[in-house]
Amino acid sequence: MTSYQLIAASVASLITMACSSAMAQGLEPSGEPPAVKGWKLETVADGLPQPWGMAWLADGRMLVTGKKGSLHLVSGKQVTNVPVEGLPSLFTEGQGGLLDIAIHPADKGPNPRVYMTMASGTMDANRTVLVQGVFDGRRVHGIKTLFTASPSKSGGEHFGSRIVFLKDGTLLMSIGDGGNPPQRVGNMLAREQAQNLGSDNGAILRLTADGKPAPGNPLAGQQGALPELWSIGHRNIQGLTVDPQGRVWASEHGPRGGDEINLIEGGKNYGWPLQSYGADYRSREPIGVKVVPGMVQPLVAWVPSPAPSGLAWYTGKGFPQWQGSLFSGGLASKDIRRVAFDAQGKVVKQERLEIGKRVRDVRQGPDGQLYALTDEAQGSLLRIVPQ
Numbered sequence: 001m002t003s004y005q006l007i008a009a010s011v012a013s014l015i016t017m018a019c020s021s022a023m024a025q026g027l028e029p030s031g032e033p034p035a036v037k038g039w040k041l042e043t044v045a046d047g048l049p050q051p052w053g054m055a056w057l058a059d060g061r062m063l064v065t066g067k068k069g070s071l072h073l074v075s076g077k078q079v080t081n082v083p084v085e086g087l088p089s090l091f092t093e094g095q096g097g098l099l100d101i102a103i104h105p106a107d108k109g110p111n112p113r114v115y116m117t118m119a120s121g122t123m124d125a126n127r128t129v130l131v132q133g134v135f136d137g138r139r140v141h142g143i144k145t146l147f148t149a150s151p152s153k154s155g156g157e158h159f160g161s162r163i164v165f166l167k168d169g170t171l172l173m174s175i176g177d178g179g180n181p182p183q184r185v186g187n188m189l190a191r192e193q194a195q196n197l198g199s200d201n202g203a204i205l206r207l208t209a210d211g212k213p214a215p216g217n218p219l220a221g222q223q224g225a226l227p228e229l230w231s232i233g234h235r236n237i238q239g240l241t242v243d244p245q246g247r248v249w250a251s252e253h254g255p256r257g258g259d260e261i262n263l264i265e266g267g268k269n270y271g272w273p274l275q276s277y278g279a280d281y282r283s284r285e286p287i288g289v290k291v292v293p294g295m296v297q298p299l300v301a302w303v304p305s306p307a308p309s310g311l312a313w314y315t316g317k318g319f320p321q322w323q324g325s326l327f328s329g330g331l332a333s334k335d336i337r338r339v340a341f342d343a344q345g346k347v348v349k350q351e352r353l354e355i356g357k358r359v360r361d362v363r364q365g366p367d368g369q370l371y372a373l374t375d376e377a378q379g380s381l382l383r384i385v386p387q
């Protein structure tokens, strides 16, 4: 070690000790929050086959992905199928399929670039990919594969797959850890990829709009680190949103218990699988420990697991009392959870909107209203309005 490295190491260890004494207790997990009233559901559209993600076109119409590989245009209450030409081989087993969707935020004209995430490959070797095409009003054509996550993994679990554009024109994409034991990648459990800087799995990536590693990514200088990594130590993020201040929020599936809400900062390690509030599905043994110095604590850890998917930051006028809150969809809990923060970003309140159906995605529309997709063979697009 050089003298600089020695000093850096001792400073790091002092910081670690300070953090560890302050954080040794970790977080008190949250149970099911109380139900809230004063709202009702409106059905915007029906008959969406296992919808997964939604995105608004500049003219207010929407595109909704169907997990089995379909794409749908929602115009008012009307749903029409949108052919997607040239999609690579789709893997639809388990949690795989055609997943999230985003429109390039600069494309306000009639031929916007459409970004979609999907699982591709076979049961023995599959991975999450990012594709881009052009919507011409009738179909999506010119599909290109912009990014392919590596390494490949087996089985039908944990593709992550939310995408969100940042104000600087880059995009964040979540990649799952690859699956529960006994799934393995190489000589390690698949989930251990979340701590491997040489793997895209179990991470959030920051890419250019062309799918290249974005310049200035925080881990890029570290030996063996992939240049696209933004944050690591994630199990399976299926909710990702940016608030008006530019802060990035994520909801993450934990194992048995310990689903999380995190504030995402570039370069940070969010702990999985060394730090968690959950237990292994099979053995029921705790996974990791609740506090690992140097790893980011979640803002919320839910036990039991709502199985969160879809996340929105609310700024709308319909519910002034909800402004500045996150809304997190729950698959298992069949609800949408509101998480309220104070000015310092501390969680001050939680409550649940009982939907009664598995919720796959939650977004705030350009009209300031909250929308949700239900995870059903014939799913619905719902809108939450004041009662």
Ligand SMILES: [Ca+2]
Residues within 6 Å of the ligand: 233, 260, 270, 271, 272, 275, 276, 296, 297, 298
């Ligand atoms: Ca975590």
